[in-house]
Amino acid sequence: MRYLLPLVAGAALVAGLASPAQAAPASNEWTADVSGRAVTWGGSPRTGLIELGSHRLAQPANAVTAAVTGDGVVDVRGLRADGQWTEWLEAPATLPVTTSTVETRVVLSSGKASRVKLTATQAPATVAADDVSVAAAGRSYRVYATREGLVGGTTANGHVIRSRDHFVALPSRRGLAGRNSGNYSVQVCASNGRCEWAPVWDVGPWNTKDDYWNPAATREMWKDLPQGKPEAQAAYQDNYNGGKDQFGRKVANPAGIDLADGTFWDGLKLTTNAWVTVTYLWTGSGPVGTVRTAAANGTVNVRSGTSSSTSQVGLAANYAQVRVTCQLTGQSVTGTQGTSNIWYRIASGKHIAKAYVAGVSGATAC
Known part of the structure; x- marks a missing residue:
């Protein structure tokens, strides 16, 4: 179940597709003209995304800064040694790995952007190696799940929701996969023993900057909460933040994940909102x-x-x-x-x- 802001809870933000590497010279300073690029709009409040694709660095780096002419912020992620991507981080950002390939996207809140200048450097590491990948299976937490519904609506990555659809929403765009991509996926298991593996295609419920599966040192907001505890759960159960989400709305349930109808009914065979065990697969390792x-x-x-x-x-x-x-x-x-x-x-x-x-x-x- 989603909640209104003013229309959709979790304020489904726009994210996009992983783009192929651009055939541009390797460099640690580069500029992108985005004035003529396609923008995917969606969510409430209405947001848009411009995919800038992958960029090869002349020298390995772990930190990226960005200057946007016009509206918007830049998200960046780095390619890990195992061929998987780090989570998206809003620039300026220090990545958890030193990499030779980064991918960027511009997230618009209104208006438009015309130009983006990016710089990659090597900075002191801010995340311990153990925080990047803690186990082969990945981090796993028990959270409350609600059914998203909203058939015919548009998810954060531009996917139009179908009947009996199969995806999930998490309350942070750091783990948001592109449309028709599953590089951020979860394993969701119910108490009846059934599980579904599904891509993360939407942002919500309640919050949009609550990557609760990450340790406090790297969590975007609510750093005083225990790792694995969604802010909505703390607000609902403990009156954390006055019982409100990041937008000041009274939290009506402790949801930390939304499930598309097919995931909810067919994958897990749920009939009502329930506590589930979620494994955030990109935090793991192995094949x-x-x-x-x-x-x-x-x-x-x-x-x-x-x-x-x-x-x-x-x-x-x-x-x-x-x-x-x-x-x-x-x-x-x-x-x-x-x-x-x-x-x-x-x-x-x-x-x-x-x-x-x-x-x-x-x-x-x-």
Whole structure:
């Protein structure tokens, strides 16, 4: 369930697609003319995003500053050694890794921007290596989930919400994947044992700068709260911030995640708002793969074993990334990625056919 600001709770902010690397010379100072670039608008209050794509640095760096002519702020992220991206941070930003490739985007609140100047430098690290990736599975917390609904509306990354859709919303654009991308995905598990793997395509509920899964040192707001506790939960249960969210609204439930209808009803088989266990998969390490289905709004069955005769224990949404624990030989399956008898274990007692998962490298035998 979403809440009004004035229309949609969590104020779905616009984020965008990961763009391919630009064929520009490597440099640590560069300028982008954005006056003629396409802007994706959405959310409430209305915001827009201009994708600037990836940029190769002449010298590795971990800090980026930005000067915008006109409206807007710049988000930046860096490419990690494992091929995954760091979270988006608002510039000026010190990234948790030193990198040779950064990606940037301009977030508009009104009006338009005409020019962006960016500079990358090497600064003292502000995040310990343990804060970047704490375990193979990633950080995991128990939070309250509500159903988003809003079929026909537009999410923060420009996706038009469909009936029985499969994605989630988190209350920070730091972990917001681009449209038709799952480089920020979660594993959500209900108390009935069912799980869904889904991409993060919206911002909310309640807050828009509450990356509660991060440690206090790097949390954007509410640094005095325990890691893993959403501000809305603290406001609702403990009267934190006078019981209000960052916009001054009275918090009516402790939600830390919104679930699209298909994730809520079909993936987790929920009938009402509930406490769930969420694993923020980009905070983990190890082999990853991307789920690909023939239908844009499709899902793949997650099974208790390595054949279609074993029980269905959840779903994995199209575009979602999954962390692969190990691989096994099982029933041969034909899917979008060809025919294979390999199955991936993506959690204890949870398996998915390789025939529907792209890009896995380095998976070991179970």
